[in-house]
Amino acid sequence: MISRGRQPATAGEPMEQHPPPAGADQPDAAGTGAPASEEAQHRSLIEARRPVWRERLATLARRAEALPARADDIAIAVTSIGDPEAGEGALMAALREAVLARLTGYGTPESALAAALEDLPRGTTGEPTLDAVGHCAALVAEAFAMPRLQADAFVFRATDAERRRRGERRAATRLARETQAAEERRLKEWESSLVGADAVPGLLGCTRHEAERWMRAGIIPVARRVAVRRGGRMVQEPEFDPAALDALRGEIAAWRRADAGERPAEARDARGEPRGETKRISNAAVARIAGLDRYAAHFATARALDRRIIACLGPTNSGKTYFGLSRLAEAESGLALGPLRLLAHEYREALEARGVPTSLSTGEERIRVPGSRHTAATVEMCPFTNPVDVAVIDEIQMLADPERGAAWTAALMGVPARQVIVLGAPDAAPMVRRIAQLCGDPLEEVRLERMGPLSAAPVPVPLAEIGRGDAVIAFSRREVFALRAELLRRGRTVAVVYGALGPTVRRAEARRFREGEAEVLVATDAIGMGLNIGPLRRVVFSALTKYDGKDDRPLTVQEIKQIGGRAGRFGGEHAEGIVAVLEGGGDPREIARALKAAPEAPDDLRPPVAPDAEIVAAVAAEMGTDSLFGTLRRIERAVLRRDDPNYRLGDLSTQMAIAAAVDGVRELSLLDRWTYAMCPVDERDEGIQRLSDWAVEHALGMAVPPPRAGRLPPPDRAGQDTLQLAERVHRRLVAWRWMALRFPETYRDLETALAESRRLNEWIEAVLSALPSGRSRSVAGGGDAAPRGRGPRRKTFSGPPRRGPPNAGFRTGGAPRREP
Template identity: 55%
Template sequence: MDSSRSSSDRASPDQAPAEQALASAIEATGLSPSLKEEARLVKLVARSLLPGASTIPVAEYERLLCEVRRKDWAAALMNQSRRAGELWISKADIQEAVSHVHDPSAEASDLRAALDERLALRFRDMGHTPRDVLEAVQADLTDAGQFLSGGQIDRLAQVIAASFGVEDTGFEAELIAQEKARKAEEERIEARAEARRRRENERLRAWEESLVGFDRVPALLHCSPREALRWMAENRLPVARRTPQPDGTELFEFDPEVLRRLRPQLVEWRGGSRETAVPQTGRKVGNAVIARVAALDRYVAHFKTARALKRRITLVTGPTNSGKSYTALNALANAESGLALAPLRLLAHEFRESLLSRGVPASLATGEERIVFPGARHLAATVEMCPFHNPVEVALIDEAQMLMDPDRGAAWTAAIMGVPARHLYILGAPDCIPLIRRIAELCDDPLDEISLERKSPLRAAGAPLRLRDLEAGDALIAFSRREVLDLRAELLTLGKRVAVVYGALSPEVRRAEAARFNNGEADILVATDAIGMGLNLSIRRVVFSALRKFDGKQTRDLTAQEIKQIGGRAGRYGHHENGIVAVLGEAGTPAHIRKMLAAPPEPVTELRPLVQPDADIVRAVAEEIETDSLYGVLVRIKRAVLRADDPNYRLADMEQAFEIASALEGVEGLGLTQRWTYAMCPIDERDNGIARLIHWASDHAAGRNVPPPGTGRLVQPAQAGREELERAEKRHKRLVAWRWLSLRFADAYPDREMAERNTTTLNDWIEAVLRQQSRERGHQKRGGRQNDNRSRTRAPAGDDTRRPVGPRKGMKKQGKSRR
């Protein structure tokens, strides 16, 4: 407020009561707000005024002024701490500090004193000694991808020591030395990786420069051009590289060393035998030779156990809630041996429980856990854990439409082609039918098809909805973690009890949240499309908050299949007579939902299944090109194995594996297969995942045990904000990766018991945070609105004045999870 205005101006009779009360408080205290602060203060004073009053107590005015100024105080402290390089000070620390400042005229020194007091309390709560606390703070920062310099460690050590009343801070010298050693090792690893990558690239370039055109082939083979053409048509001459030309033709190039080694076979070829002999190889190996070794263009033959069986495939398709799994599970339970493959760890658990409930002993295998039931001849597993060498009588593979997923589709291709079962049940949405037919044709397996209809009707709602219209049994769908939590907060202010499900939550927490919704502890479920698989939910109505999503590359409209798959979760058979699919008014129209639900399956234009190499293929290619470099092997596979126009298969996206392999080049002491295992580890690249993985691999290679990630400091669930929740979710993901590696490298990752304890602790804490219904906050917000309405015109009935809920900005793709 402009302090030049007189007190008579401030208190003129025609001013609103709130403005009069504010003017009186300013005159009584001498504390003048800025123009920006004044607008907010008027609203807060209006809420605090009793009916008929025109003044507020001085203490209440000072409290409100502090509330208004805390945002600027927090920003000033954050800027100060970042300029000073105090990375250990979090936003939560600063917000907690300014919440305890009650003097509206507080100076910068007062704010810093409050922050230092807050830090001292936190540090004393983190450990028993300054050394323990310093190591814990460093670990948290490292987990977040932040590393302290020697000077920063020294400063942090002094602050922690002061918190404990200790003056001697000599203990940080050892930690500074450790930090220097860590950085030096990282630099050595990167330097070695760069040198090895350069060597492999130079080697590949030298080979490519040695290639010759077809005009040189007769001279190298000592044959006529006619013979060379015939032998190339008979696929006897390996083409090293095919380069498309502008006129639509291809330029063929050949490896001269490979051609020279073919000369002894010319007599046999001229004798009329049409069987192609694989040429002997040396260091220079043609791409066609590598393609033969990798056999990705003959991928179906890679699964010898499955090919030795007389398999029969039954494809069961239908929409969600059509009972696809019931028949297959019964057949599986009645078989002497069987296998159930699921897309998610959570669904693998459900398959195992279904078998156990039918009296069938079953074990479990997922990327990060094993449950062995002695004597069991049935196994429930995630798709990536398919055992390719153990024949069973019946197998079940669920969610076959995942064949088209760019990240995980290759795992479904391998499972369907390679599962060693005499009778294979494949379950999926109708969209997968053309691709399953093609795979069955490639496998030469007979195929039966069963098409099921939905058990309970599914229809579009008659009108768009508002948030306040949501009722018990509704599931509200968003497409990012941030939007799920935003919508949850808004529903809480409306007095709703809310459960949430999104991809970053562990299967255990997702199941707990689903149980809260199913048993009535929560009225509404707010979820991402993670509800589409692996959860039995008693949903009456699915409500879309948006009809667009970010798919990792672009923000696009939802497809008809996505709307059917998600919307089909409504109306669970036996619980609801029908299912209803609705949309919030700002996001779309019921007519669009109705059109999508009635749309036929989208035509599948790409019938080539996705494939990728496995450990056996990687080893075979490495032997052929005589290298122990995983980077070199993957570069050659990308260049050589599958042409873009291969008629049968497509090479899957292997970018993350390639990046890990590239970084691993600098780690000495790991074998090729061990490197490939690390390249397949499920990590989150956005959480410094590759750097952390290389650090673990370096310890492994050096013979050092890799300790499991910790839980970090977990505040009381009622005090946890989104920052703390996200940090805990990231730590859980790191534990998933650590446990995945522990099952494959038990000697290097031995403390599995601690990892399980930390995982359980985080799951319990995250679940407790999500269970907090924030009723006090909700009541305060509703009470504030009611008080505010005393000085405002009430909105017309039915007019939702809340912010629009429609297509969101800033949606981000969840981290891959391939295991």
């Protein structure tokens, strides 16, 4: 049992070393190889019991309602115990000491308490009890050695603040549910009141022929269109709002005079003012206000310019980026737009290297360069009011992406540039042509060919033959680390890239591979989008299927081309690129067919569109509602007919889910709630609930502190649990920094957030670049609570790991849901 005077090891401190397990012969002082000493036997006994202690402590920690213990606390606790007969009391005392030591690493009691509450076990209500909160606050006070009176005051403030927060949270949740139910009920009641075309003559007091004529002329507003089956095919039938028709009865005489050739007088109300729309507005009125069927006209600055679009399309390694950045560097002013913050940084660095001062604008950071007339940005940050000479929009095939495609539509239609250069795969050509036509902009197409040969390997590749210059592509975080572990076991050095990593770590891992520090790159399909990973000898798919969140499906032709095309580099060490599949992962003939296949146009060529703050505010005002959820629900149902010939509505599911969560926080304005709905969150890390909690604190006038990870173990002792925790906290910081740029009065401590982001990036990169030692189980082996003195868990890799959902719900491939 340890005492308060003996603190467990913390981050950066060397861990205690232990001799080999019991039974191993140790040389005596004379070097004769005599049996192990009594001390060595004692330590070996402790070593043998640590796995049991670890499992017991994990069970005890789950039962301890008010102890915010983590896996790394348990690992440290078991290494601090020197008594082989230690009982439960000693185990829990050691764990408590480890927790106390970690809490001090958060810097302030407030930060430590926020982190501790995250780690507390959740009850049936999904939150710790108030008693547990009080005990946790007392533990934090003890960790920071507060005097008794100060500690009592801290505990009181903590429990009182939590009680207030929960009260506000419950009230906001209740109001949000009531609002959602009322909006759904109101919409359902309105829809159930609608009538078909046969009822219009009776409601207007006109003949059937008159009603049909006025419907064809568009004089009678259609409330909505519904799909019905007629003669074996689906057709869109109009429905009408009886209340709206009743309001039009006074117009009948004017319409008849117009039919007879007279000009109708403007309809006016009882006060002599032009008749307005009823608040029980039709879908047609909502659609008219939103104007998404006239989306190109929404961008007034772009429409006022004499724009010209140049589509530079070609496969990977065809020089598209060089073409675009060269034109941009020659311009007096310009804008580079890409899908990732990482790419925005790379555009900026490329322009700066050419002597062009360039600012940066992403959802979570700004770099203003005095005097610069060029900006590199993520697509969602496209400015729509400041004209430039040249704009480059990269990865234009993202127009077809179901989740982020609307951002590319807005950028291509709305970027205020005299020359718009779009870069991407040839598959995007039909959609680019459609958008150019809708905007009335002339289009020039430039086609580039790959600058080096690319071929499919005729046979599958055994894992034993993976070597320097190879990239192995997996489709989940679990697969990445299983492959990494096996390659390390075979003596390879490995860099990894996957979607949960922040841009800084991705670039660092790519640099390790590019500069030869790592022989092999193991990555998800996240590398398919622009990351500078250097020359690849081969791209080897672990399998030719991937789990897409719903089912296992074959890789598309575009995915094979986009990812496999990273192999080879014109004029480089590996001029010819080879694309292959691991042994047991699929038929290599599928790769050969995909590489030879012609470009495939998307199934739906209509560009996706989505509302912005201006449209949301206009629709809400027209509806006379303060409900963000109700506004988005009506937009979803009303703004675009399913058979609209020009546009389709983009995915609003995340915005609607956040709107439903924050709609009850009415102290925030509708547009403030819309800002929350646009924040990039990890939905599988309770991101929407966390965002809702932040909104409640915002409404209460409280400062929202940045997320913190606290003490982290030395990188060579870290395991999967701690690595995933660090990745989760980093993603929470991304959301926090995004909010801080919009609400700096509430999200105040930006310096702490930036410092914590840097610390996590450095630690994660150190973990990924650490080689497994003979003394510990590193992240390659996948365990946090590894006993000292043992090497990584050995397991044989036999083909691709089992298919299925990515580990811990991480979204690993393609574009992130929303990149700020």
